[in-house]
Amino acid sequence: MRIAPGRGVRGALAVPGDKSISHRALLLAAIADGASEVRGFGRSADTCSTLDALRALGVEIAGEDDRLTVAGVGLRGLREADGPIDCGNAGTLVRLLSGLLAGQHGRQFELTGDASLRTRPMHRIVEPLRRMGAGVEAAARERLPLGIEGRPLRPIRYELPVASAQVKSAVLLAGLYAATGPTTIVEPHPTRDHTERMLETAGVRVRRKPGEVSVWPAERLEPLSLDIPGDFSSAAPFVAAAALLPGSDLRIAGLNLNPTRLGFLNVLERMGARVSVFNRRPIGGEPGGDLEVTHAPLVATSVGPSEVPLLVDELPLFALVAACARGESVVTGAGELRVKETDRIEALTTELRALGVRIRATADGFRVRGVPTRIQGGRMDARGDHRIAMLGAVAGMVSREGVEVGGAEAVAISFPGFFELLDSVTER
Numbered sequence: 001m002r003i004a005p006g007r008g009v010r011g012a013l014a015v016p017g018d019k020s021i022s023h024r025a026l027l028l029a030a031i032a033d034g035a036s037e038v039r040g041f042g043r044s045a046d047t048c049s050t051l052d053a054l055r056a057l058g059v060e061i062a063g064e065d066d067r068l069t070v071a072g073v074g075l076r077g078l079r080e081a082d083g084p085i086d087c088g089n090a091g092t093l094v095r096l097l098s099g100l101l102a103g104q105h106g107r108q109f110e111l112t113g114d115a116s117l118r119t120r121p122m123h124r125i126v127e128p129l130r131r132m133g134a135g136v137e138a139a140a141r142e143r144l145p146l147g148i149e150g151r152p153l154r155p156i157r158y159e160l161p162v163a164s165a166q167v168k169s170a171v172l173l174a175g176l177y178a179a180t181g182p183t184t185i186v187e188p189h190p191t192r193d194h195t196e197r198m199l200e201t202a203g204v205r206v207r208r209k210p211g212e213v214s215v216w217p218a219e220r221l222e223p224l225s226l227d228i229p230g231d232f233s234s235a236a237p238f239v240a241a242a243a244l245l246p247g248s249d250l251r252i253a254g255l256n257l258n259p260t261r262l263g264f265l266n267v268l269e270r271m272g273a274r275v276s277v278f279n280r281r282p283i284g285g286e287p288g289g290d291l292e293v294t295h296a297p298l299v300a301t302s303v304g305p306s307e308v309p310l311l312v313d314e315l316p317l318f319a320l321v322a323a324c325a326r327g328e329s330v331v332t333g334a335g336e337l338r339v340k341e342t343d344r345i346e347a348l349t350t351e352l353r354a355l356g357v358r359i360r361a362t363a364d365g366f367r368v369r370g371v372p373t374r375i376q377g378g379r380m381d382a383r384g385d386h387r388i389a390m391l392g393a394v395a396g397m398v399s400r401e402g403v404e405v406g407g408a409e410a411v412a413i414s415f416p417g418f419f420e421l422l423d424s425v426t427e428r
């Protein structure tokens with residue numbers, strides 16, 4: 001796919017429902033007592049992996065487009081699947097589902113995924129789930145496939161070795177099945193808190209203190225009736241394009257504005273971007289609202305370990321924005337990027353260098369020398385990673401020569417209509 005240079009992005013748009021919340025909504029609705037309704041479901045390859053996985057576990061899910069009804073089977077009602085459950089490319093699915101399956105006493109499950117997911121670390125969930133008493137067997141080097149045997153679980157207090165909402169969520173979900181409470185997670189830095197919020201909505205006892213969160217075992221989960229807000233991570237490429245292109249004035253409506261997801265916005269504001277939030281309102285148990293972004297000249301900034309989880313999926317876009325901001329920008333404490341859908345430190349630095357960006361990888365981040373002009377452009381490869389494909393698209397918009405993005409169809413992992421929507425707001 002070739003992305004020509006753009007003059008600006010203008011107009012109003014909405015993005016699909018939040019991917020993190022869409023996964024969680026299906027998973028919790030599946031184990032609720034009774035029928036849940038989910039509106040604004042962000043349908044993508046990843047969230048369809050969750051739909052398919054739950055169906056394989058005996059959960060009936062009906063509906064089309066972004067409205068779904070889920071017939072909850074109750075906390076302990078997931079049945080053994082006929083074969084391995086394919087989690088596709090979805091790290092969130094495999095980690096969170098493991099927490100639920102660990103509590104399905106007396107049943108056995110096998111989880112696997114695509115070539116990318118099979119290279120990703122699972123030790124991070126295997127270890128705490130085993131401590132809780134679950135039977136978990138991983139393949140060599142603690143990779144997928146994962147065998148899980150549901151057993152009686154005990155509560156733990158667990159200090160996360162890495163700031164990961166996926167690991168936090170896996171343990172909290174397993175905590176629903178523990179013999180007593182609380183099951184407590186201690187976080188090195190705050191991460192997205194959608195699981196905690198949704199558990200509270202479903203009637204679970206949750207206690208939150210600075211740096212830690214606890215859950216108590218549940219007897220039953222209330223069914224959900226949920227409107228899923230727009231995914232800030234899907235909006236981020238549009239936000240980046242609007243911030244960088246002089247002819248821009250863009251409104252994005254109905255977004256999830258949970259502070260644990262807004263690191264990219266804060267970083268952009270620090271760099272001088274003009275961003276306003278209005279119509280603040282709760283959407284589906286999350287802080288929501290509309291966003292307006294216009295262009296302004298940007299200056300370099302640094303992002304450190306405590307901020308990283310708040311923009312972990314937007315760091316590839318940050319690299320591009322930093323390339324067009326005056327001065328040197330530095331990211332540290334982002335080693336987690338090496339174990340995402342690709343090694344994103346390697347991927348983003350190599351692919352952006354091919355487009356003329358002066359960027360260098362470090363062990364746990366990168367350094368970019370920014371010049372407030374258009375980047376050159378050229379050819380890059382998405383490497384099967386949706387966030388790298390979207391990075392390539394924005395890179396093309398802010399380039400002099402345009403960018404040919406190889407494997408651009410990877411956007412469908414999180415955002416199938418991405419290119420059409422981008423086209424609809426682009427001024428050439």
Ligand code: S3P
Pocket residue numbers: 019020021092163164165166167169191192312313336
């Ligand atoms: C997610 C958490 C993050 C993020 C991923 C979605 C979630 O992963 O990168 O895209 O939904 O909990 P980690 O928690 O492993 O950092």
